[in-house]
Amino acid sequence: MTSDTEDQFHDLLDRWEELREQGHEPGVEELCRDAPHLAERLREWTSVLKTADWMCRRADEVADETLGEAGVLTAEEKDRHRTLGEYALLEELGGGGMGRVFKAVHRKMNRTVAVKLLPESLVRSPDSVERFRREVRALARLSHPNVVAVHDAGEAGGTHFYVMDLVDGEDLGRLVRENGPMPVEQALDCLLQAAQGLEYAHAQGVVHRDVKPSNLILDRDGTVKILDLGIARFQPLPSTETAGEQDLTRTGCVLGTIDYMAPEQAINTRLADHRADIYSLGCTLYFLLTGQPLFGGETVMERIVAHREHPARSLREACPAVPKWLDAVFRKTVAKRPEDRYQSVTALVADLAQRSAPRDWRRLRLAALAAMLAAVGAWGAWLAMRPRDEPSPTQQTKSLVLPVKPTWRTTGEYPLIAGHWCESEGEGLFVDVRQHGDEFAATATYRHEGETVSWRMEGKIDRYGHLTAKLVHVQPHPPDKWLPQTRTAILEPDGKSVHGYGAWEGGGCQFDWQLREARGAEENELPK
Amino acid sequence: MAEPTDQTAGWLDLVRVGDQAARQRLIEHSCERLRGLARKMLRQYPKVRRWEETDDVFVEAVTRLHHALESVQPESPRHFYNLAATQIRRVLIDLSRRYYGPDGLGSHHDTVGAGTDANAIPRYERADLSGEPATLAAWKECYEQIMALPDEQREVVDLLYISQLTQEEAAAVLGVTTRTVRRRWREARYRLQKVLG
Numbered sequence: 001m002t003s004d005t006e007d008q009f010h011d012l013l014d015r016w017e018e019l020r021e022q023g024h025e026p027g028v029e030e031l032c033r034d035a036p037h038l039a040e041r042l043r044e045w046t047s048v049l050k051t052a053d054w055m056c057r058r059a060d061e062v063a064d065e066t067l068g069e070a071g072v073l074t075a076e077e078k079d080r081h082r083t084l085g086e087y088a089l090l091e092e093l094g095g096g097g098m099g100r101v102f103k104a105v106h107r108k109m110n111r112t113v114a115v116k117l118l119p120e121s122l123v124r125s126p127d128s129v130e131r132f133r134r135e136v137r138a139l140a141r142l143s144h145p146n147v148v149a150v151h152d153a154g155e156a157g158g159t160h161f162y163v164m165d166l167v168d169g170e171d172l173g174r175l176v177r178e179n180g181p182m183p184v185e186q187a188l189d190c191l192l193q194a195a196q197g198l199e200y201a202h203a204q205g206v207v208h209r210d211v212k213p214s215n216l217i218l219d220r221d222g223t224v225k226i227l228d229l230g231i232a233r234f235q236p237l238p239s240t241e242t243a244g245e246q247d248l249t250r251t252g253c254v255l256g257t258i259d260y261m262a263p264e265q266a267i268n269t270r271l272a273d274h275r276a277d278i279y280s281l282g283c284t285l286y287f288l289l290t291g292q293p294l295f296g297g298e299t300v301m302e303r304i305v306a307h308r309e310h311p312a313r314s315l316r317e318a319c320p321a322v323p324k325w326l327d328a329v330f331r332k333t334v335a336k337r338p339e340d341r342y343q344s345v346t347a348l349v350a351d352l353a354q355r356s357a358p359r360d361w362r363r364l365r366l367a368a369l370a371a372m373l374a375a376v377g378a379w380g381a382w383l384a385m386r387p388r389d390e391p392s393p394t395q396q397t398k399s400l401v402l403p404v405k406p407t408w409r410t411t412g413e414y415p416l417i418a419g420h421w422c423e424s425e426g427e428g429l430f431v432d433v434r435q436h437g438d439e440f441a442a443t444a445t446y447r448h449e450g451e452t453v454s455w456r457m458e459g460k461i462d463r464y465g466h467l468t469a470k471l472v473h474v475q476p477h478p479p480d481k482w483l484p485q486t487r488t489a490i491l492e493p494d495g496k497s498v499h500g501y502g503a504w505e506g507g508g509c510q511f512d513w514q515l516r517e518a519r520g521a522e523e524n525e526l527p528k
Numbered sequence: 529m530a531e532p533t534d535q536t537a538g539w540l541d542l543v544r545v546g547d548q549a550a551r552q553r554l555i556e557h558s559c560e561r562l563r564g565l566a567r568k569m570l571r572q573y574p575k576v577r578r579w580e581e582t583d584d585v586f587v588e589a590v591t592r593l594h595h596a597l598e599s600v601q602p603e604s605p606r607h608f609y610n611l612a613a614t615q616i617r618r619v620l621i622d623l624s625r626r627y628y629g630p631d632g633l634g635s636h637h638d639t640v641g642a643g644t645d646a647n648a649i650p651r652y653e654r655a656d657l658s659g660e661p662a663t664l665a666a667w668k669e670c671y672e673q674i675m676a677l678p679d680e681q682r683e684v685v686d687l688l689y690i691s692q693l694t695q696e697e698a699a700a701v702l703g704v705t706t707r708t709v710r711r712r713w714r715e716a717r718y719r720l721q722k723v724l725g
Contacts, residue, residue, distance in 0.1 A: 299556055302552065
């Protein structure tokens, strides 16, 4: 065939393709009206090219058709699904990689639970449904204080779900993002509890494979509970998560969360055994103490490569308060090769438990409360020091970092008597404290320079003796810019000093107090 | 979707002056293409999907691609796409071997409804894409045949099918007219479909 004929032939094919793109199906005879000698060849080519249409479809479209089910309910669907079998859905608690989670009530038992809806793509074939149910039955047999209990799995209206304990608390990822890095003692305690939960699960043959701060819930009693144990294996596509959480998006395609993922797991999840959970625990510890993932990196691949190839940073360098022994434990948990890590969580738990003598936080609570009152006394100090509130010579402050530049700093010695706080510059101070569970409220009234000063604060104490309170009422009114104000304080373990800060928009004060006399705070009852 | 070529060329300029972030974006862009193609190839395989483990496979493949592209300094968009497509095709061929070779992950597992042929597509999974390779073996053959195409045609297939550029973008990368791209693309598809049956 000559070049001219060949050109003519392709012109015809161009025309044929153009018409098809416009939605027509042109006949060969019509196209070849002026070149009947090309008709037979054109017929053959168009027939083959039609079969080759699949190559013109964009791979994205096909992939998305197959995997596009987000598995979440739209607002409309949500209304339709207000009940799921025996469960009435209440509020939405949030979503994870696995789908949305609702607070729900079992309608007959009147029991409040959390219900997680599974994306459709996870349970699209009968065998995957059966496998999912079998797994949930296995998980339902697990019972441990550090594991969120799974009760049931079900299906209603085509939606598959599983039912677990509703935990009243916050996940560690969120806690750290909101409050900053944890003190060493608290992080250690959380790690130990999570490790104990995993130790139990591993003994039952269940590997988590997605251990990360957002899967560890700290409940109101200070108990850490592991979420989504054994569920990760059903997770085909991690979702895009919020607030900087580096879960993989579809671009990355990997099971789990790479910021906490063992190197071998990023290569092949099936290669990951219980030692991958140990690695993830190490990465979690790093995050709790620093507020940062162990490895940074702009892209998914950079982070995967870092986990595989870059040496782990020293925990002690990032957080100087970390003792040497804990840094050594950390290094062992995040070793690149599984065989260089702790070979069981039991060994890790043993190391942690041996080195970190448990502290009786509960015993310290009252002392901490008393200390907070002293801290709030800083407000009285401000009133007293109004004309002369230059910063005092400072002591080294530890434990707390003021989130804003302090406007002033106070240090001093304060006598403390349970329920009564005597401030030398005021007179006749009376403090009334009411505590219910971890919530407390305190009011104080006293005379200062002939003026009656009063304040009221409300807040919470956690099991570590950390106090967070808001000043909700102060008389006379301080400058507006200082309200609302949050006060946070930590009582040192010796019960004799307290460090804390008050923060308001654009400023703050920092205090370091030596409690000259903490007597009574621990032994005596506070006024009811 | 494919990034516009001018954008890509811009990245390449940045890469040449040492902008690591631009380099990473360019590499991620190719990893994304690989992901789409691998999913397309594996989507008909409930045996693979059943284990929900295609992601593991992708990570390994994507890691390899990432390393390969990191180790070269592309001279031009055309050079980059050639390298990327060559790597992607190679990875896809390896993936198909891995699943359905004699020691493939799928070789000792049965899938309900799949019939006795290890590579058969169960009826309920079949997509309406009549000419598309129906087995992993056929996909492997397809990628091998792409490699065997005359260079001009292979390059167009790499740009349009593997890298998902538009015809206009491909023309710009190759420095030819869109009409030429269309013709080479058509010839390549015809040849491939004839070979693949």
